[in-house]
Amino acid sequence: MAVGIALLLGLGSAAGAFLVSTDPSPVTALLGSDVLLTCSFPAAPRGGARDETLLVSWYFQERRVAEFDGIPISTRVGAILFSQQQGHAQASLLLPGLTLADQGPYRCSVRYAGQHGQGTVQVQVAVLPRVEVPSPVVWRDEDSALLCWLRGFYPQHIAVSWLRDGQELNASFVSAARQGHRDGTFSLVTVYRFTPTARDLGALFSCQARHPLLNQSRQADFRIAFRAGGLEMGLRVLLWMLRVSLLLAMAMGGWLCCDTSSRPRKMVEQMMEQATERIWDPLRQRFQQAREAISSWSR
Template identity: 30%
Template sequence: MFSDLSQHKALVGSNVLLPCNLTVDKSHVNPESLTVIWYFQNKPILQYDSKGLSFTPRTSISEKAAKNGNFSLTVSNLTLLNEGVYRCRVIYGQQSKDSDSVLHLLAPPKLTVTNKVIVNGKESVLSSSISGFYPVDIDITWIKDGEILDEVTTLQLQRNVDGTYTVNSTVTITPTQEDKNRIFSCRVQHESLSDHLQEDFYLVYGVPPSVNILYKPFKLNTEQTLICHVWGFYPESIAVNWFLNGSLVEATEFQRMNSSEVKSILQFLPEAKFRGAEISCKVEHKTLSGPLVDRLLVDLSGKMETSQVRCKDSW
């Protein structure tokens, strides 16, 4: 009658045709003797018989083709929920036979280089995000002028709501001035792609920021203006946040002086309950492997302790 098993691959969002054919001696199938049932994961999803056609959303067969013994199933706008085993059961007169089709779905990855900012002569990290792919196996390569780079780290896979995967990849380099005109690339190979996916880019030579909290000695119950002064950085995108005893507090005002200098202003009332509290300004920038933090303690005796630290793991 027809083959017992077939394997099929299709892209998410596309349509697929799963074969099911019946050969009889006569040129046309007698519909009064025929029942066709399609199953997905052992649950019926479509039935065709002398009473007509019933089906679930996004499944169909051609009634015209069915009269000639072709009961192939179309599943449209595929999602990962459609992956699995389909069974076509044909009952014709006293004969009955099943045919299985295994559908494997593919979703091509999207590649974005998320950081290309480095510091000349210092260990720097390039990063990329590869998202929306299925199945899980994927190969990620970092390249400099055709030379494959070592020191690559692939972070833990994340499963998306739609069943696809996202993963971040990084490579650690120590760039020199000679790398300024060299082409760097992140290359992805995946079963869903007819060719590899690649993003080429040049390094962006950045300058890390400096930070300092400007202040006057605290006086009990007298409002104090604190200024987090951040300067000397490139590129200009930067994040500055205030914390009180580790909890985020909203700045009163943020001023951009120019492309490489900003001020974040915090109005703070030093009540007795804040005696000994820690106020900190945290700066995040593409050139930093971790936040840059300036801290001070609330000293209501009129003295102030300050310390500037680089903080990688505590935030």
């Protein structure tokens, strides 16, 4: 990654002890963003020598990355140094397109008018996760599991919670983190187990991830759906069979009404009456009982 370095120098008279100040540490920035690290110091330190030679050096993990000694010098490809006269002295290090490799300690060392001072600042990189609930389909009145994927976050530690209509659920869940991306970011899958009921249908569930460094959160909102159970599926098949039988009966009735022979017609009518008494009436009663049972469960 190309590192840009901007050195802003303002030379003038000022009173006070020679002190080098940097940004409050740590400086947290998003992956890929630009970061400006400041370094301030008095332009004319009290009690200093008349020699106003100025030397400013920036170090990253004790390796020099930029220096100003009359001529701007950078040890990284693509780095830029420039100076500008202002009312006080300030050196700023610009890091564009931040990567995970850029996090760590930075030190600004200043030698001016025979005196020396330095300041340090820690840079840390953070990445918000992508949150996804792939399949919110569960079993009704049975132990079920919801999966939530958190992808591409950094660092590894992140807070996960499950919510129902905006209220955090106190039930336990299991999470497992792993580092599975080339850029060094992490992924996590969390599993929430519960027994859904009819009251949960229509409720707004959420899988929420809160980043501790950025104090920001990402979440996926969803509504659950019930899988078709064995009894419900059997009732659907039975209803389909009844509909097919009704269509066959209607077709047969149309053929009989056009038949001029009375004896076959009477025999078929008797067979249909017997089938209705022995087969369809009991099936209709069982179907009605099953519907009443399902209605009582959903209350």
